[in-house]
Amino acid sequence: MPMHYCVAVIRPKEGPLSLASILAPFCGDPDLAALGGAVPEFQEDEDANFDDEAQAKGYWYNPDAHWDWWEEGGRWEGLWGYDLAPIPLADLPDPETYEPTEAEERAIRLDYESLLAKIERHGESRERKRPKSFDDFRRTHIRFRECAEPYAYVDADGSWVEGGVPFWDYVRSLPKDDFTVDVVDCHC
Numbered sequence: 219m220p221m222h223y224c225v226a227v228i229r230p231k232e233g234p235l236s237l238a239s240i241l242a243p244f245c246g247d248p249d250l251a252a253l254g255g256a257v258p259e260f261q262e263d264e265d266a267n268f269d270d271e272a273q274a275k276g277y278w279y280n281p282d283a284h285w286d287w288w289e290e291g292g293r294w295e296g297l298w299g300y301d302l303a304p305i306p307l308a309d310l311p312d313p314e315t316y317e318p319t320e321a322e323e324r325a326i327r328l329d330y331e332s333l334l335a336k337i338e339r340h341g342e343s344r345e346r347k348r349p350k351s352f353d354d355f356r357r358t359h360i361r362f363r364e365c366a367e368p369y370a371y372v373d374a375d376g377s378w379v380e381g382g383v384p385f386w387d388y389v390r391s392l393p394k395d396d397f398t399v400d401v402v403d404c405h406c
Contacts, residue, residue: 223369224294225284226385227400228392230374231306237290237400244284244378246406251280284370284378285404292403297366304398313386330355368401 229235242254252258260269262276269276298310318326330352337348349355370380373388374397389399 222293222403222405224297224366225288225402225404226368226371227402228307228371228374228389228397229304229400231304231396231398237402240372240376241285241288241402243376244280244282244372246280246283246286248278248280251283256280256282282378283406284380285406288402288404290403291401294368294401294403297401304400306394307389307392307397307399308394310389310399312390326356326359327352329359370404 227237227240229240239254243251243256245251245254245256248256248258258278259281260272260274260276260278262272262274264275266275266277268274269278272278298305330349333349333355342348349358367385370378371385371388373379374392379385379388
C-alpha cells in the first residue's frame with residue numbers, strides 16, 4: 219500500500235547541497251541512487267529480463283531505498299508553523315519548552331471542546347477517547363501538532379535515521395545557527 223511520510227532533512231545553512239542531492243542515495247531508482255553515491259545491487263529473478271551487465275536474468279535495485287518520489291512540504295507543509303523550508307534550526311519549536319500563543323491556546327481549547335462534544339454525541343471509539351484532563355489533551359496536542367516528530371530524518375552527515383536518536387534530541391545537539399531543516403513529503 220503506497221504511503222506518504224514526513225522526513226526532516228537537516229543541512230548546513232551555508233552549503234552547496236540541494237535537497238535532491240541529499241535525498242538521491244535513498245531513491246528507489248537504482249540509476250538515480252547511484253548518482254547520489256548509493257551502490258545498487260543485482261537481484262537474480264528468472265521471470266525478469268536478461269541483464270547484459272550482470273550476465274543473468276534479474277534486476278538492479280537500491281538496498282537503501284526509502285522513497286520513489288518526494289516533494290518539499292507536500293502534505294506536511296506548515297509543520298512547525300512554517301510553509302516552505304528551509305527553516306532555521308534556531309526557529310524550530312522545542313517540545314520541552316514550547317508555549318503556545320494566545321491564538322493557539324484558543325484553538326487547542328476549541329479542539330478539546332469539540333472532541334468532548336463528539337464523544338457526548340457519538341460515544342468513545344478507538345480513534346476518539348476522552349482525555350484525562352484539558353492539560354493532558356493540551357500536552358498531547360502540542361507534542362503531535364506544533365512539535366511533531368517526523369517519521370525519519372536525514373542528519374547533518376547525510377545519513378538516513380529512522381528509529382535511532384529521536385529527532386528533537388538530535389536537533390538539540392546541533393549548533394542552532396549553523397543548520398536549517400527542510401520538511402519533505404516522501405512517498406513509497
